[in-house]
Amino acid sequence: MNGEQELVVDLISALESLRKTHWRPEVELPITPSEMNLLLTLYQHCDGIRQGIQPSELGELMQIARPTVTALLNSLEGAGYVRRRPGQTDRRAVLVELTEAGEAFVCEGRRMFFRHMARLVEFLGERDAQELIRLVRRVQQFSEMGKSKCGN
Numbered sequence: 001m002n003g004e005q006e007l008v009v010d011l012i013s014a015l016e017s018l019r020k021t022h023w024r025p026e027v028e029l030p031i032t033p034s035e036m037n038l039l040l041t042l043y044q045h046c047d048g049i050r051q052g053i054q055p056s057e058l059g060e061l062m063q064i065a066r067p068t069v070t071a072l073l074n075s076l077e078g079a080g081y082v083r084r085r086p087g088q089t090d091r092r093a094v095l096v097e098l099t100e101a102g103e104a105f106v107c108e109g110r111r112m113f114f115r116h117m118a119r120l121v122e123f124l125g126e127r128d129a130q131e132l133i134r135l136v137r138r139v140q141q142f143s144e145m146g147k148s149k150c151g152n
Contacts, residue, residue, distance in 0.1 A: 027112060031079065036109060037062060038072045039081060042098050043106045052085065052095025081105055 001009070029036065041061050045053055059069045073096060076082045081102030087093035098106065121129045 029109070031076070031081070034064075034068075035072055035076055035081075038069070038076065039098065039102055039106050039109075042082065042096065043103065043110075046097055052087075052097040054087075054093060055096060058096065076102070 031039075038058065041058060042053060045061065055069045055073060056066060058073075059066050062069070073082060073084065077084065080099055082096055083099055084094050084096055087095050124132065
């Protein structure tokens with residue numbers, strides 16, 4: 001194997017290892033990562049002006065199928081983290097919003113994740129953390145270039 005091939009194999013190995021790494025703090029959560037992603041999406045897209053979001057839009061934002069959204073919402077509603085309600089202008093429309101418990105849960109989850117990432121920055125040091133950010137952005141750039149060339 002030549003040097004370039006070894007480098008490719010090492011890169012594949014490193015990316016596979018990174019993919020399998022748990023980026024979340026080692027805390028037992030009462031919900032799945034997919035449910036947490038839905039809560040975070042609601043948190044990011046609902047504010048004082050926009051109170052609630054339709055399940056179909058949640059699916060588009062999260063890039064998941066409608067039945068998956070429904071299953072996640074059923075579970076989260078049962079846990080008391082979200083509620084469904086009729087739309088104000090169109091009573092046939094269903095809007096989903098965080099409950100107070102859901103918002104508190106998301107805020108605590110965000111705080112824990114931020115502390116976890118701060119520990120990573122401390123471990124790497126400022127220079128390596130900045131280099132990691134730069135390289136991740138370059139990989140994203142490369143990925144976007146490939147999508148436009150492939151017609152995706």
